[in-house]
Amino acid sequence: MTKDRLAAIDIGTNSIRCIVVECNQDGSFRILDDEKDTVRLGEGIAETGEISAAAVARAEAALIRMHKLVTGLKVKAIDAVATSAMRKSANGPQLVKRFSELLGSEIRVISGDEEAALAAQSALRNFDTHGKRFGVLDVGGGSVELITAQGVHVEEFYSFELGAVVMTEQFLKADPLRSTDYRKFQKHIRDTVKKQLDGDKLTLPTLIGSGGTINAIAQMALQLRRNPVEGVHGLEVLRSEVVHLLAMLQRRDLKGRREVPGLTPDRADIIVAGVGLVDTMMELFNANTLLVNSHGIREGMIVEAIKRRGLAPDAPSPRSxxxxxxxxxxxxxxxxxxxxxxxxxxxxxxxxxxxxxxxxxxxxxxxxxxxxxxxxxxxxxxxxxxxxxxxxxxxxxxxxxxxxxxxxxxxxxxxxxxxxxxxxxxxxxxxxxxxxxxxxxxxxxxxxxxxxxxxxxxxxxxxxxxxxxxxxxxxxxxxxxxxxxxxxxxxxxxxxxxxxxxxxxxxxxxxxx
Structure with a gap:
């Protein structure tokens, strides 16, 4: 019997990701393809208020290629969302229409809370959280989503405009980096988070992280350990490792960061902001452990798409x-x-x-x-x-x-x-x-x-x-x-x-x- 295939496309501030899955009757699925293109839609938005023509061209090329990919894999439906860059740019609405035509499928611009909910759904699906207090941290190029939770119960969603691309352009453009700029950046993160969270909400012993920055931290940590494993999903990264990585990255200029083992060169210019954000968040929440969820928002999209389209009774709940x-x-x-x-x-x-x-x-x-x-x-x-x-x-x-x-x-x-x-x-x-x-x-x-x-x-x-x-x-x-x-x-x-x-x-x- 032919199984239904779905594609989930996440149009983010830094990159566009496309995942294609084959659905089983019990609601589970297997990944057939996973494509990524770094298009930097958020580049320059802080100054101009719009997504640039160069970024649009990069995004169009990526979406055309991804459309051909999903067509070749004979997917039944495409579920596509756009996040921070599309939300905040003046030309976002017209680009959503244009990109939707390229994909042949409507693109939904989702809120920060919706992003957080998708990240939380993926985290609960992949980690045993029973009896534990934790936070889910999804680090994107434009925004950062935080979810506080206890066991399998989500408490609150938060969204901050603290993404790696945005923070780099606002605070960390100098090469080599200036310590005074970094301190301003760090203070901005603390002040922004503390405006929305206080008291006992600032204690989250474990963070479950997703997004490109988190995966980059995991890959670099593995290289430092010189003790590789098959894939980074589920990896435990200690706060001490994040601190060490941050110090190493801060000492290097852009050329030096491009040579860091485990870090893809196209992320070298924004990695200090990303790792710095994670380090500051771990410090704020007294978190000693970062668990890596390499699936993240796209998996949450797939689970939601399966439910919405009635392709299976329900996606399986977390197992032991x-x-x-x-x-x-x-x-x-x-x-x-x-x-x-x-x-x-x-x-x-x-x-x-x-x-x-x-x-x-x-x-x-x-x-x-x-x-x-x-x-x-x-x-x-x-x-x-x-x-x-x-x-x-x-x-x-x-x-x-x-x-x-x-x-x-x-x-x-x-x-x-x-x-x-x-x-x-x-x-x-x-x-x-x-x-x-x-x-x-x-x-x-x-x-x-x-x-x-x-x-x-x-x-x-x-x-x-x-x-x-x-x-x-x-x-x-x-x-x-x-x-x-x-x-x-x-x-x-x-x-x-x-x-x-x-x-x-x-x-x-x-x-x-």
Missing amino acids: WRESVVSFGRSCQMDDMHSQQVATLSLALFDGLADSYGLKKRERVLLEAAALLHDIGYYISYHSHHKHSCHLIRHADLFGITPREREMVAVIARYHRKSLPKKKHDEFQRLTVKEQTTVIKLAGILRLADGLDRRRCSTVSGLQCCVEGSLVRLTLSGTEDLAVELFGASAKKDLFEKAFGLQVLFATEGCLP
Whole structure:
């Protein structure tokens, strides 16, 4: 059956973005194409009050190309919006009409609050926010949208004319940058935000960021870490990293900024304003963590378009990390019974060792995810399926699991069989020393648990773990003979014993001979 395809086009102050998706019947979708063109519609608006002829020409060329793209991909409908530059320019209305004719679809000029709502919808769809107080920050070229929220409940929307292009033209045009200009810029941000927010509203421990500036921060942070992951979506960037990036960028002139690893040259002239805005916002809200949402407004547009056009009952509401993992596993045709049994046994081992070895709650999540997904490599081939599992997990989009955690889950699953971790293994080498230590322990547990379901029929119904000095006694229970399971576990206890410095002893109770 042919699936409906939609395109969402976001005509922003700095760039025009086009995303094309294919919709599923349950309201989910997959991305077919994602196009961007930096057209700088907002260039010079502060001085002239209008979008310049040069910017219009760039935008027309981009829209003509994007129209051809979506036509070739046979989309059913185009949902297009224009934001800050179109809102504030005197010639915005006539350009909306002109651009709509080029696209063959009406362009809606949306308010700052509507922008904020779309950003919030995307953030809630991609991050586990239950029980957490946070803010959503969408940084554009002309405006900045802020949403305050608690759990899954949005509190208030705010829109500020503090975008990277506007702030650069107003405060930061000198090259190299002048410290006096930057201080004026920073004071302007603080004063603008504090006019609308005060008191307890200024405490947001975590910000979920979207937009070109946020993605640029994430890419530069990865380069500084020299520890790359597959994509920046879900990445955690610390305030200290933002501070470091800002100081580095401020020391460079425009030519030097164009050479910064991870930063695209066409953003070098406005990046100080963008990073400076994020840094000041994090300082104002006492936020130590910036979570990167690489989807942002366009995803919110797609979700709204799906609902509005009745292409599916409803776009799926936010899932738990476990539901996301199981859904991904099933898309790879995982063996549910075996995966759940290995996860159950892994967690029983983890819980028995947690107090003695200081294992953390979040590590329990990573272990369970790896246990559920450890065999999905069968989807590609039985041979080297542990490596295939690792590859599939590394490129998965798992709700509630950060990119760094996803890397760890992938490597834990990789070592459920065959070779023990080695420094020469690329996936293992990508991890920090601390992450490697954690992975070895969790992979040791998973490897042993996998052996305890050697026949893949959940014969082991109970497991007790008791540490006695340098020994750990594992007492197994079941309703039939466990000889095969004992053999499987004995063959796969090597990494566990190495990781924890324990000798494993097995005992059985309540089992038939």
